[in-house]
Amino acid sequence: MERRIKIFDTTLRDGEQTPGVCLDMHEKLEIARSLVKLNVDIIEAGFPIASPGDFKGVSQIAECIKGPVIAGLSRANKKDIDAVVEALKKAERPRVHTFIATSDIHMEYKLKMSRDQVLAVTEESVRYAKQFIEDIEFSAEDASRSDWGFLCQVYAKAIAAGATVINVPDTVGYTTPDEYGALIRHLREHVPGIDKVDISVHCHNDLGLAVANSLAAVQAGATQVECTINGLGERAGNAALEELIMAFYTRRDYYNVTTNIDTKQIYRASTQVSALTGVDVQINKAIVGDNAFAHESGIHQHGVMNNSLTYEIISPEVIGMSRNSIVLGKHSGRHAFEDRLKQLDYNLDSETVNILFAKFKDLADRKKVVFDQDIVALIIDKPSVHPAWYRLVSYQVVSGGSANAATASVRLETSNGITEEASCGDGPVDAVFKAIEQAVGFAVGLKDYQLKAITAGEDALGESTVWIEYNGAVYNGRGLSTDVIEASARAYVNAINKRLTACGYPEVRKAAAE
Ligand SMILES: CC(=O)SCCNC(=O)CCNC(=O)[C@H](O)C(C)(C)COP(=O)(O)OP(=O)(O)OC[C@H]1O[C@@H](n2cnc3c(N)ncnc32)[C@H](O)[C@@H]1OP(=O)(O)O
Ligand SMILES: CC(C)C(=O)C(=O)O
Numbered sequence: 044m045e046r047r048i049k050i051f052d053t054t055l056r057d058g059e060q061t062p063g064v065c066l067d068m069h070e071k072l073e074i075a076r077s078l079v080k081l082n083v084d085i086i087e088a089g090f091p092i093a094s095p096g097d098f099k100g101v102s103q104i105a106e107c108i109k110g111p112v113i114a115g116l117s118r119a120n121k122k123d124i125d126a127v128v129e130a131l132k133k134a135e136r137p138r139v140h141t142f143i144a145t146s147d148i149h150m151e152y153k154l155k156m157s158r159d160q161v162l163a164v165t166e167e168s169v170r171y172a173k174q175f176i177e178d179i180e181f182s183a184e185d186a187s188r189s190d191w192g193f194l195c196q197v198y199a200k201a202i203a204a205g206a207t208v209i210n211v212p213d214t215v216g217y218t219t220p221d222e223y224g225a226l227i228r229h230l231r232e233h234v235p236g237i238d239k240v241d242i243s244v245h246c247h248n249d250l251g252l253a254v255a256n257s258l259a260a261v262q263a264g265a266t267q268v269e270c271t272i273n274g275l276g277e278r279a280g281n282a283a284l285e286e287l288i289m290a291f292y293t294r295r296d297y298y299n300v301t302t303n304i305d306t307k308q309i310y311r312a313s314t315q316v317s318a319l320t321g322v323d324v325q326i327n328k329a330i331v332g333d334n335a336f337a338h339e340s341g342i343h344q345h346g347v348m349n350n351s352l353t354y355e356i357i358s359p360e361v362i363g364m365s366r367n368s369i370v371l372g373k374h375s376g377r378h379a380f381e382d383r384l385k386q387l388d389y390n391l392d393s394e395t396v397n398i399l400f401a402k403f404k405d406l407a408d409r410k411k412v413v414f415d416q417d418i419v420a421l422i423i424d425k426p427s428v429h430p431a432w433y434r435l436v437s438y439q440v441v442s443g444g445s446a447n448a449a450t451a452s453v454r455l456e457t458s459n460g461i462t463e464e465a466s467c468g469d470g471p472v473d474a475v476f477k478a479i480e481q482a483v484g485f486a487v488g489l490k491d492y493q494l495k496a497i498t499a500g501e502d503a504l505g506e507s508t509v510w511i512e513y514n515g516a517v518y519n520g521r522g523l524s525t526d527v528i529e530a531s532a533r534a535y536v537n538a539i540n541k542r543l544t545a546c547g548y549p550e551v552r553k554a555a556a557e
Contacts, residue, residue: 046300048291049267051243052078052284053087054316055100056116058275063491063510064320065517067541071100074272074319075108077312080388081284082303083111084267087140090116091130092123096545098130105134112136114180119143119168128175139172142182142210145189145197158193166200173205180243182210187218187226195233202236208243208267209234213256216249216279220259227263243267246282248274253282258290261300272316273324273331285309285330285362293356307363311388314416318423321508321519323495330362363388365415373407387415389422409525410502417504420497424523432543433457433483435536440528442471449474453532455482472531479535487539488512494527507534511542518542 055071058064066074071088078086088104089097101115113134117123119141131137143154143164150156156164165181172179181201183194198209211230213223227244231237244260244267246253257268274283288304295301313331317324326333336359338344346353359365365386371379380400384391391399402421407413434456442449451474452465464481468474472492480487491510496503507522507530518541522533 045295046266048261048265048300048302049084049241049243050284050288050302050304051085051087051114051245051267051269052081052083052271053245053269053281054078054271054275054284055104056087056089057245057269057277057281058271058316058320059089060277061275061280061320061322063517063519064275064322065519066100066319067545068096068100068103070319072103072107074312074316075104077308077315079108079110080305081308081312082305083284084303085112085114085138087114087116087269089130091126092117098126101127101130102133105131105137109135112138112178114138114140117141117168117172119164121168121171124168124172124175128172131176136178137176138178138180138208139176140180140182140210141168141172142184142212143168144184144214145194146185147190148188149185162197162200165197166204169201169204169206177207179206180208180210181206182212182243182245184212185214186211187213187223188215191226191229195230198230198234198237202234202240206240208241209237210243210245210267210269211260211265212245212269213247213253214245216247216253218246218256219252220255223256224259224263227260227265231264241266243269245269247276248279248281251279253280254286254290257282257287258298261298272312273322273328275316275320275322283329285313289330289357289362292361306361308388309362310359310364311419314419315423318420318506318521321493321510321521323493330357335359336364371403371407371413371418372411373404375407375413383415383418384422387419387422391422406504406525410504411500414498416497420504420506420523424521432540433536435479435529435532436461438475438478438529438532440471440474442474451475451478453478453482455479455536471528475528475532476535479532479539483539487535487542489535490517492531492534494531497523505530507531509534509538511535511538513542513546516545518545 059066089101091098091101105113115127115130117127127139169179169181183197242265244257244265246256270282270284270287272284274280291298291300324331338347343354377400399421436454436456438453440451449471450467454463462482464478466474466477466481468477488511490512493508495506497506504525505527510517510519518538520534520538522530524530
């Protein structure tokens with residue numbers, strides 16, 4: 044009989060640990076809603092003790108998102124556990140996820156604790172959390188590099204103290220499929236009470252083995268898999284949700300397991316997470332990369348024309364990707380546009396549809412064909428996601444001549460009216476950024492800048508992502524336009540708005556004045 048594997052999504056916690064990724068509360072809620080559509084079993088919403096923003100993100104998700112279990116991460120101490128319990132107060136199905144490292148190297152150099160101390164802290168923290176919340180997940184950080192005998196003792200203590208899930212992380216992506224499978228089997232044979240709890244796996248991708256290791260663990264009896272959309276996460280990332288799910292789906296004959304995931308939501312979730320985090324999906328990425336269903340060579344094309352199964356093991360419709368990518372143009376009407384939104388599974392209120400339709404018409408005027416990706420980009424770019432402090436009204440640039448010098452002027456709208464500034468720069472984008480910086484009146488702290496085309500063709504929609512840094516925190520902004528300078532300016536203003544929303548205007552002004 045097929046076993047059902049629980050899917051624990053940690054895009055909003057471990058995924059957010061991806062360098063350069065910083066999601067605000069609105070973005071976290073948008074992603075959480077997509078995770079509900081995907082039908083994941085557990086959403087790890089964040090690490091509440093980490094920052095007030097993280098706390099707020101977890102509590103908002105706990106309040107607004109119904110259906111999946113909502114988990115919050117804590118170290119193995121009372122202060123962290125209290126923060127999780129408080130943040131999850133309004134959750135329908137709360138879970139405390141507490142962890143402590145068990146490898147000799149982590150215990151000696153990081154925690155400076157003996158094995159006996161770690162055993163005692165494991166028991167205390169699980170017992171403490173259990174007073175408030177029934178569902179407790181315990182993780183032995185760096186489990187794959189821990190002594191197996193000691194690991195069995197730690198998990199036995201956690202289960203005796205009330206853990207409902209024990210997680211076996213490959214924290215540094217060190218293990219191999221055979222070794223990890225053997226570890227899971229060893230735990231199943233040697234940890235008292237393990238048959239009463241879920242066995243979870245959490246794999247990092249440092250050697251590119253996160254998905255392979257997770258699959259081997261499932262074959263060895265793991266019942267829950269932790270993963271992220273697009274494989275985001277600390278360093279090389281975590282096991283990618285879309286790869287795991289499609290491996291289970293496509294090779295059901297081999298793995299003999301099922302999940303509750305609605306595979307048709309995969310492409311949408313991947314696109315959304317990529318846009319909101321500013322982390323591109325590599326073109327040859329399995330399942331969701333641009334080339335995943337592209338056939339370049341003649342022999343392959345010939346085979347696919349005769350029968351797509353010759354070279355396609357998954358059909359793109361299964362992950363919610365439309366085969367017919369040319370859809371709408373400037374002569375399309377509102378009915379066709381609304382119909383397309385529904386096909387893409389966006390059920391938006393009529394006011395949002397009105398705004399999007401106007402943007403679509405504007406885009407269609409500048410672009411011959413509007414692809415599904417363009418429409419999704421417009422939806423993700425919708426203004427309600429971030430309260431705007433500044434709005435780009437217009438800009439002008441003169442560039443060329445010696446040493447790429449350029450001058451730019453910008454007009455920004457604020458609640459106090461219009462502000463206008465001009466500046467020189469090292470090229471048009473630099474000049475526009477400097478003019479915007481002058482208009483807002485404080486040092487913005489540009490950290491990184493990226494520009495890409497959403498679809499192919501000379502009239503493609505350009506997408507710019509800008510990362511700025513303030514007080515150690517990084518904020519990313521995104522801008523869309525068929526004009527790449529305008530896209531860049533919009534992204535810059537968007538990042539500034541996010542930074543102001545996170546830390547408030549007066550504080551920024553004060554810091555700039557000091
Ligand atoms: C493998 C993982 O992905 S684990 C999750 C990693 N994620 C993050 O760290 C992101 C969020 N982290 C943070 O914001 C901060 O690190 C905080 C708020 C958690 C802690 O900040 P600080 O108090 O400034 O401590 P700092 O991060 O410098 O050091 C970690 C401390 O926690 C201790 N610690 C680490 N893991 C654990 C644990 N599981 N249980 C108990 N204590 C722990 C360390 O020994 C160190 O203690 P010390 O201050 O007594 O030396
Ligand atoms: C907290 C644990 C699960 C973790 O993220 C890791 O070990 O990688």
